[in-house]
Amino acid sequence: MNDFKYIRPTSLEQALAFLAQTDGEVRPLAGGTDLIPQIREGRKAPAWVMDIKSIPELNRLEFDVNGALHLGAAVPCADIIASDEVGKRFDLLRQTASLIGGMQIRNRASVGGNICNGAPSADTAPALLCLGASVHVATQKGMRKSPVDDFFRGPGETRLSSRELLVEIEIPPAPPRSAGCYLRMTPREEMDIAIVGVASYVVLAARGKRCKEARISLGAVAPTPIRAKKAEALLSGKTLEAGLIEEASRLAAGEASPITDIRGSADYRRHLVEVLTRRTLTACLQSLRVEM
Numbered sequence: 001m002n003d004f005k006y007i008r009p010t011s012l013e014q015a016l017a018f019l020a021q022t023d024g025e026v027r028p029l030a031g032g033t034d035l036i037p038q039i040r041e042g043r044k045a046p047a048w049v050m051d052i053k054s055i056p057e058l059n060r061l062e063f064d065v066n067g068a069l070h071l072g073a074a075v076p077c078a079d080i081i082a083s084d085e086v087g088k089r090f091d092l093l094r095q096t097a098s099l100i101g102g103m104q105i106r107n108r109a110s111v112g113g114n115i116c117n118g119a120p121s122a123d124t125a126p127a128l129l130c131l132g133a134s135v136h137v138a139t140q141k142g143m144r145k146s147p148v149d150d151f152f153r154g155p156g157e158t159r160l161s162s163r164e165l166l167v168e169i170e171i172p173p174a175p176p177r178s179a180g181c182y183l184r185m186t187p188r189e190e191m192d193i194a195i196v197g198v199a200s201y202v203v204l205a206a207r208g209k210r211c212k213e214a215r216i217s218l219g220a221v222a223p224t225p226i227r228a229k230k231a232e233a234l235l236s237g238k239t240l241e242a243g244l245i246e247e248a249s250r251l252a253a254g255e256a257s258p259i260t261d262i263r264g265s266a267d268y269r270r271h272l273v274e275v276l277t278r279r280t281l282t283a284c285l286q287s288l289r290v291e292m
């Protein structure tokens with residue numbers, strides 16, 4: 001393991017000043033559950049590791065007056081799972097946070113680290129895409145807010161520059177009659193990464209089975225997590241029936257561009273997208289107590 005120097009700023013200002021000063025030589029460390037193995041394996045060799053867990057803004061887990069969730073980038077998954085309010089309002093986020101690693105990993109691992117690591121298989125990414133989340137990113141010059149849809153660039157890459165720090169993830173208030181579900185396929189039952197992950201999110205009209213809006217996001221089947229926009233468009237505004245869900249699931253599979261590797265062939269992954277899309281959409285309707 002390469003040597004590195006360690007710093008633990010206690011304010012956002014200190015952290016941003018350090019990032020500006022050391023341009024590119026420093027890696028932020030939230031839980032370290034991705035970063036430390038990568039340094040150990042020689043895949044990353046930063047001169048500095050900057051522990052961001054003592055920065056107050058990055059440890060926020062609060063709802064604002066409108067009901068939006070402000071989730072600090074370093075909040076561990078265990079805190080998200082323990083929050084009844086998150087479970088009540090954003091069960092989809094709780095579902096994905098619950099899947100990451102085992103208990104020891106979840107006590108350290110953050111959602112911020114999960115998306116900053118840029119893995120196409122990151123379990124929280126499809127949920128954040130479905131929930132319409134935004135990221136708040138800071139440099140010494142100020143803060144910018146952008147949709148999480150624009151955050152990912154490629155395998156292991158995000159749009160963050162070396163001077164930027166992800167401060168928080170904001171999730172807009174959950175609309176009435178909305179529900180989400182995330183399912184993934186892992187070759188092993190526990191402690192494994194997804195070969196396909198699918199999140200679906202359905203918002204129904206005030207009455208009946210008409211779908212006001214549907215969002216479907218796919219993980220591990222493209223260079224970045226993606227939205228299956230053709231499948232979403234098919235469902236939006238329509239009454240949700242089994243046949244329509246089947247058709248949307250087939251469309252979602254067509255929107256995936258998976259690779260073949262040792263963990264699964266591209267065809268197998270596309271098939272899984274179809275199956276998991278159907279199951280997640282059906283689960284959303286079951287949560288909303290809608291019969292098909």
Ligand SMILES: Cc1cc2nc3c(=O)[nH]c(=O)nc-3n(C[C@H](O)[C@H](O)[C@H](O)COP(=O)(O)OP(=O)(O)OC[C@H]3O[C@@H](n4cnc5c(N)ncnc54)[C@H](O)[C@@H]3O)c2cc1C
Binds near residue numbers: 052114
């Ligand atoms: C045994 C094991 C099991 C795992 N299981 C899963 C799983 O089931 N699903 C899954 O998706 N992942 C899994 N992981 C991977 C990892 O735990 C998650 O991706 C986790 O959410 C990473 O969070 P972290 O806080 O530990 O990130 P860190 O390791 O601290 O950081 C990850 C990357 O993001 C950067 N970074 C972190 N925070 C910021 C920030 N605020 N601003 C800018 N850059 C930042 C770091 O520099 C680093 O490059 C597993 C890992 C292990 C070791």
